[in-house]
Amino acid sequence: MEGQSISVSPYETDPAKIPRNDRYADVPLYGRYGPAVCDFKPQLEHINSTSSQSLRYWEDVLSWCGDSNLVYKNELDDDGRDVFALGSIIIKSGHLHKTPTRDYSYNDANEVAAVAIAQKPLAKLGIKVPEIYFMGKIHGGDVLVQQRIPGVGLNIAKQYLGSDEMESFKEQARVVLRTLRDIKPPSAQKSRSYVVPAPDPVKSHRIRQEEADIIFSDMNTDIDFCFMHNDFTESNTIVDDGKIVGLVDWEMAGYFGLETARQVHLQIRGPRKESFAHLESNEEIKKILKQMFFWRDLYDQAKLNDV
Numbered sequence: 001m002e003g004q005s006i007s008v009s010p011y012e013t014d015p016a017k018i019p020r021n022d023r024y025a026d027v028p029l030y031g032r033y034g035p036a037v038c039d040f041k042p043q044l045e046h047i048n049s050t051s052s053q054s055l056r057y058w059e060d061v062l063s064w065c066g067d068s069n070l071v072y073k074n075e076l077d078d079d080g081r082d083v084f085a086l087g088s089i090i091i092k093s094g095h096l097h098k099t100p101t102r103d104y105s106y107n108d109a110n111e112v113a114a115v116a117i118a119q120k121p122l123a124k125l126g127i128k129v130p131e132i133y134f135m136g137k138i139h140g141g142d143v144l145v146q147q148r149i150p151g152v153g154l155n156i157a158k159q160y161l162g163s164d165e166m167e168s169f170k171e172q173a174r175v176v177l178r179t180l181r182d183i184k185p186p187s188a189q190k191s192r193s194y195v196v197p198a199p200d201p202v203k204s205h206r207i208r209q210e211e212a213d214i215i216f217s218d219m220n221t222d223i224d225f226c227f228m229h230n231d232f233t234e235s236n237t238i239v240d241d242g243k244i245v246g247l248v249d250w251e252m253a254g255y256f257g258l259e260t261a262r263q264v265h266l267q268i269r270g271p272r273k274e275s276f277a278h279l280e281s282n283e284e285i286k287k288i289l290k291q292m293f294f295w296r297d298l299y300d301q302a303k304l305n306d307v
Contacts, residue, residue, distance in 0.1 A: 008022075008160060009160070010152065010157040010158075010159075010160035010161050010165075010239075011151070011152050011157060011239065011240050011241055012032075012152070013032045013033055013034030013150075013151075013152060014034060015028035015032075018032075022159070023156070023159055024156050027071070029069060029070075029071045029085045030071050030072065030153075030156075031152060031153030031155065031156040031235065032152050032153070032156065033085070033148050033149070033150050033151065033152075034150060035088060035150050036087075038087075039087030039088045040064075040086050040087025040088060040089065041087060041088050041089075042061070042088075042089060042133045042134075042145070043057065046058065046134070047133045047134070048132065048133065048134065048135075049134075050136050054134075055136070055138065058134050058136075058138060058143065058145065059138055059139070061086065061089075061091070061145070062091065062093060062095055062138055062143060064086055065084035065086060065091050065093065065095070065096075066084075066096070067096075069084050069085050069086055070082060070083075070084055071083045071084060071085045071090070074094075077102070077206065078097065078099050079094070079097070079099055079100065079101050079102040080094060080097075080101065080102070080206075081093055081094040081101055081104060081141075081142075082094060082096060082097075085148060087148075088147065088148050089133060089145055089146065089147065089148055090130070090145070090146050090147070090148045091143065091144070091145050092104075092108075092143065092144040092145075092146075093138070093141060093143045093144075094141050094142075095138070095139065095141060095143075100140065100141065101141045101142065102206070103142065103204065104142035104144070105142055106194075106196060106198040106204040106205065107142075107204070107205060107251040108135045108142055108144045108251070109135070109196040110194045110195050110196040110198075110205075110250075110251055110252075110253065110254070111132075111144065111249075111250045111251040111253070112132050112135055113195040113196050114195045114229075114250035114251075114253035114254075115129040115130060115131075115132065115250050117183060117195065117227060117253075118180070118183075118227075118229075118247070118250065118253075121179050121180070121182075121183065122176065122179065122247065124179075125175060125176065125179060125244075126243065126245065127176065127244055127245060127246060127247055128147075128149050128238075128245060128246045128247075129246070129247060129248070129250065130146040130147040130148075130149060130246075130248055130250075131146065131147040132144070132145070132146050132147075133145040133146060133147065149238050149245065149246035149248060150238075150240065150245070150246075151238040151239055151240040151245045151246055152238065152239055152240065153234070153235050153236075153237065153238060153239075154169055154234040154235070154237040154238070154239050154244075155233070155234035155235040155237075157239055158234065158291070158294075165242065166294060168242065169237070169239060169244060170294075170295070170298060172243065172244045173232065173237065173244065173298055174298065174303060174304050176229075176232075176244065176247065177228075177232070177258070177298070177299065177304060178304060180226065180227050180228055180229060181226045181227075181228075181258050181304075182226070183226060183227035184225070184226055184227070184255075185225045185226075185227070185255035189225060189255060191225070192215055192216060192220070192225055192254065192255060192256050192257065192260060193254055193255055194252075194253070194254035194255075195227075195253060195254055195255070201215070201216065205251070205252065207252075208268065210267065210268065211264055211267075211268045214260065214263050214264055214267060214268070215254075215256055215260055215264065220260060222257050222259050222260060223257075224257035224258060224259060224260075225255040225256070225257050226255065226256075226257055226258060227253070227254070227255055228253065228254065228255075228256045228257065228258065228260075228261035229247065229250060229252070229253050229261075230252040230253050230254060230256055230261050230264060231249055231250075231251075231252040231253075231269060232247070232261075232265065232269075232298065233269055233270070233295065234295050236248050236249045258299065258301075258304075261299065262299035262301075265296075265298065265299055266296065266299075270293075270295065270296055
């Protein structure tokens, strides 16, 4: 895997310095953030407050979120949420949709609880999880406001990285997995669950039935219920200067166990090898497939034990 031969840092965050042929040049707010003095920062007295005054404050913040600072538009679900970037914060909200958004209360509660669990263990590795600034309903819709972690998404940086650099990131990610593997569920817990259990995971987390079957089916008899991020993709991995510096999007986290998270990773989170098997005879396409499947063996048990 070789990066592009362009004299730009893989960790560049200044939109003015991003080459026009960068794969993400048309979405400069996506996956790149370099803090500036003038960046919007939430007022301390309103952080994690749902007082009437604070709700008015967060309503004002939400009013500043529109097409100009849209990071990700959810076009798959009419009742889904979009993601916005405003200075030092990320806002998840569906306020631009014409139809009411679905209930995200379980997702948000789960994310808040998961980052609280992961914060200290990952801080020891020099890795941040997003601080939560607000979770609640505004105009009837669930809104989550969190810290925007400085750095670049690995899925973006990889176009400028060589094989050795990407392998280094994968090994660092395996250290993260081993760290999370050491976090055990509450002693009374006897089955897999999200950190904040949901009565109907398919409905509340909008996961496919196939994913629910992997995690919750009686056919899964694995007794390992260790804590897992459960969406450890390149796009959720924030990097800078050769190091993983952040891990985001914890709404799918739970006490699922390493093997169950591996199966979700292989069958749900990324492309399946069998879908592209007929293309592997083409050498040019084979190189593209190698990059596409690079993150696929992240949970390889033998390599995890070698970390």
